[in-house]
């Protein structure tokens with residue numbers, strides 16, 4: 273559905289250099305700290321910034337998506353939005369002109385469901401209301417692919433939950449749809465996404481299926497002596513701790529079976545991400 277191959281973008285103090293694939297029917301998450309390069313990757317994928325490397329969208333190599341392709345993508349970007357002087361009635365009219373597939377009824381229903389007032393100017397909207405509006409716009413023109421950069425940024429836990437539910441409903445409606453979504457709140461993405469890409473300083477440091485990450489990865493907490501005897505085959509990162517070392521491993525069950533008494537915690541996106549960035553290569 274969307275493929276980035278060796279995409280490179282250079283700024284004065286930063287370089288993005290990555291490959292990433294969003295497959296049909298999948299929710300793919302891009303996780304990274306502030307400044308890791310998430311927005312730059314999204315902009316490169318959408319042809320909003322010049323870059324090297326290849327981007328394919330809906331099976332076609334593109335420099336910039338054309339109108340026809342854009343109609344098939346629902347986008348939320350950090351710095352996108354409508355003029356603050358418009359109302360949702362205005363937005364409804366604009367979307368109707370922009371998108372042949374605009375679903376007016378769904379737009380109205382979602383605005384009601386998310387308690388977005390039709391008559392008020394957007395400048396009176398709170399941060400959360402603006403975030404909800406962006407999502408409504410992305411969800412109401414029969415897009416096949418959603419590209420969502422931090423769609424839940426600035427939202428409280430209830431509002432985040434509401435938007436994540438909308439994404440689940442969107443996917444349930446058609447099994448060929450896909451989502452690329454970024455966030456630095458990994459608890460939002462863990463139950464939602466099928467694939468996780470972790471990005472650090474412009475480079476993808478890990479790509480894994482979420483199920484594999486949660487089932488097979490683990491965090492070993494070992495004394496120096498225990499560490500000295502550990503089989504290193506599946507150790508990915510190690511970090512010094514007051515009690516000895518913590519190690520990120522794959523094949524958690526291998527260590528559990530072969531080293532009884534060793535403390536091994538289950539993997540989570542946060543734990544894996546922290547170790548991939550802060551830990552040292554084994």
Ligand SMILES: Nc1ncnc2c1ncn2[C@@H]1O[C@H](COP(=O)(O)OP(=O)(O)OP(=O)(O)O)[C@@H](O)[C@H]1O
Nearest residue numbers: 283284285286304305306307308309310311312313
């Ligand atoms: N137009 C630009 N000119 C120069 N540097 C830029 C530009 N846009 C982004 N950068 C730099 O690229 C790096 C990555 O920025 P980017 O916005 O992609 O990160 P991010 O992962 O989206 O961060 P955040 O989570 O804080 O939004 C940063 O160091 C940023 O300063």
